[in-house]
Amino acid sequence: MDNLKNTPEEKKVPINFIHQIIEAYIDNKKNNRAVHTRFPPEPNGYLHIGHAKSICLNFGTAQKYNGLCNLRFDDTNPAKEDVEYVDSIREDVKWLGFDWGNREYYASDYFEQIYEYAIKLINKGKAYVCDLTAEEISENRGTPTKAGIESPYRDRSVDDNLSLFQRMRTGEFKDGEKVLRAKIDMASPNMHMRDPVLYRIIHTDHHRTGNKWCIYPMYDFAHGQSDSIEKITHSICTLEFEVHRPLYDWFIKELEIFAPQQIEFARLNLTYTVMSKRKLLQMVQEKQVNGWDDPRMPTICGLRRRGYTPESIRNFAEIIGVAKRDNMIDVALLEHCIREDLNKKAQRVMAVLNPLKVIIDNFPDNLIEETDAINNPEDEKMGKRKVLFSKELFIEREDFMEDPPKNYYRLSPGKEVRLRYAFYIKCVNVVKNLLGEIIEVHCTYDPETKGGSSPDKRKVQGTIHWVSAKHAIETEIRLYDRLFTKENPDDVEEGKDFKSYLNTDSLKIIKGKIEPFIKTAKVGEKFQFERIGYFCADKDTTENNLIFNRTLTLKDSWTKEEKKNK
């Protein structure tokens, strides 16, 4: 009998396969090293939600197991990298809520060491300088099913290799003239083992090392060693590096250096968007969007500008889990995460985006009534504010129907509704223009219902939002929708590409009327426009032009109902 087993009440929180590996590592008493991870971006683009998954995994894992996580820039290709990207990456990681302390590293910090590693391989007869052109190397590599051909330079002497490699470093050769290659196995079934290039000549200044170097290590010859130098215990990376692992293991063994454990996981895919840096760059360059931080972009800066919070993104990363199978996450899950967070945090305000004038016939011309509105029903501490009510108001055009269907709760002729936090009103008349469009709705109000409830406790079916015409502030509102019309834009039909599925209606700019209270809004501040959605003040806001981005709409069971009836 094993009564020593866990008590049944002790619910085991399921952990992902990476944490299972790490817990086994910790349980193994031979490992006295604390868990150490790293997030290793290349500074050649902006971070996106897929990177956020990796950041949360790496920093989150370190936190969970009382370890550390480094930020390391894998900057081995000066032709593609830039400080602009370094800065944005730092900002984004910090904004997500992670701290790498003073452990900000660069692969370029290790160039000298990596050069020494190369020398060591040459001395062991495991690397050689090759004069073949890029095309020739490519041709000689063979195919996955056909072995490659050995380079004619493969058997140069150690001394020749040493001196040639030295001369590569001192700049005697032009770009592409020579490379350093590992001497492994041109017949390996793993393409990465077919004498991979270790160093290439690039006469381009590096954003950190300037013109100190004209030879740069390939990613494969820098990444694993950088992890090793930093004594990373667990090198967590995406699936495509699984086939590189035998190569990294080979380097570690030949170099006789510390061996991190590499663990691969499946990258994030989200519906209705693309996640490749190349494609995002292309959309920026071709002006399909307004920059990397366009609120429609899945970039971290785009999501930030859209109104997403770090908490919501961290929570998203948590609940999507980590595994090795390919996945396609429904954006609805991301949206759920931000709604959940903003519902608790966002200040409520009344805003009318598609105004229809309402005139309260029995309301005194110059009277202004003031009532209390709750700032956030989910958080009493956020208090109350005053709202101003007058004879002429705006309501949402969709909140009035002359000839409504049965389930319509809102305003229609003869029907009474509540104006939120104000009065009950009843529609008595409708004024139309020559085209037959409604331009004014006339109502009467019940003065006894001030604040939104009646002494006789009579029920009204609907409550709608409104603003006082003479008090409301006009603002610009940017309505964003998904960037693509297809669930998986990468799944392209013949003759098309991902851009064929761009949503031409992904941005609509309109004017809205909002409570005067909104004037205090600061850039980035988030609001719930009652009954409409979540919005945040955009950085393009100026002194006399307030601009709001729609983060997303509120859930809406009415439009669902409407569609059903059609």
Add this chain to the structure above:
RNA sequence: UGUCCGAUGGUGUAACUGGCAACACAUCUGAUUCUGGAUCAGAAGAGUCUAGGUUCGAAACCUAGUCGGACAACCA
């Protein structure tokens, strides 16, 4: 035709490592509500890619197959 990896409701992730499949999102009901929001209660939905095998017992282990993904930059 090679090597490596993967396959569980519509989606994603679990299943205490062999004891008759759970959680979240999405969907649908109903209650409640001064947001058709939120909240609460409930429902439906997979028998775990297929076929064999091991076992008292398989989503899990073994074998074969099927399907999907990755790999042939002097990119990362």
